[in-house]
Amino acid sequence: QSALTQPASVSGSPGQSITISCTGTSSDVGDNNYVSWYQQHPGKAPKLMIYDVSNRPSGLSNRFSGSRSGNTASLTISGLQAEDEADYYCSSYTSSSSYVFGSGTKVTVL
Amino acid sequence: EVQLVESGGGLVQPGRSLRLSCAASGFTFDDYAMHWVRQAPGKGLEWVSGISWNSGTIGYADSVKGRFTISRDNAKNSLYLQMNSLRPEDTALYYCSQHIRDSLHPGYFDNWGQGTLVTVSS
Numbered sequence: 001q002s003a004l005t006q007p008a009s010v011s012g013s014p015g016q017s018i019t020i021s022c023t024g025t026s027s028d029v030g031d032n033n034y035v036s037w038y039q040q041h042p043g044k045a046p047k048l049m050i051y052d053v054s055n056r057p058s059g060l061s062n063r064f065s066g067s068r069s070g071n072t073a074s075l076t077i078s079g080l081q082a083e084d085e086a087d088y089y090c091s092s093y094t095s096s097s098s099y100v101f102g103s104g105t106k107v108t109v110l
Numbered sequence: 111e112v113q114l115v116e117s118g119g120g121l122v123q124p125g126r127s128l129r130l131s132c133a134a135s136g137f138t139f140d141d142y143a144m145h146w147v148r149q150a151p152g153k154g155l156e157w158v159s160g161i162s163w164n165s166g167t168i169g170y171a172d173s174v175k176g177r178f179t180i181s182r183d184n185a186k187n188s189l190y191l192q193m194n195s196l197r198p199e200d201t202a203l204y205y206c207s208q209h210i211r212d213s214l215h216p217g218y219f220d221n222w223g224q225g226t227l228v229t230v231s232s
Contacts, residue, residue, distance in 0.1 A: 001171070001172065003154065032216060034216040034217060034218060036218035036219070038155070038219070044224075045205060045222040045223065045224050045225060046147075046155065046205070046219070046222055047222070048218065048219065048220055048221075051210070051218045052218075089154060089155050091155075091157075091218065091219070093215065093216035093217065093218075097169055097215050098157065098169055098171065099145075099157040099160070099219075100157065101147075101154055101155040101156060101157065102154070103154050104154040104155070
């Protein structure tokens, strides 16, 4: 199972919106609703940000939103803040009953 | 508060074995499936293995199939990963992660531990 494709880096100024794409295939991202997103700060464990394509865990800022079109999922961060600077990974359940992660995107707040 | 604490990592020679443990607390352990996810230094996340609440369903990534064995002891609130025939490419930080439900498929990774580092080198 190959990793899902994400841009290596995305940047934006405080207050702006950015979108991270996550491209898979009809066997993973395009196959089911179990697409999730994780934020990872340096030296820290990943943290769940979005699940089931577009749902936010309780208490998470509504500045984070998820969507999907075909085999590509997206994470949008609106009102970008300094604390959003981190690595972001998408993940999907697959038709072969396994899980695959994206290659990861480094978000830089300018 | 959910707590997942991994242990058992260290430096090991290629071809040798290592057993990782994950101690869980703050939730009803046998209500949830569990996973191991690893991250090589400076690299991305990779799903390694998962196990359902009663060990009835188990899955492995192709990269570890036949070499790694996942198990759990619900009486001890613990998850394990027996790693045999270790290779340099198995060098990574290994995370324990809580699934969202008792069955293994499908779902996502809800809570994570801080990881335990495994280094495979001669």
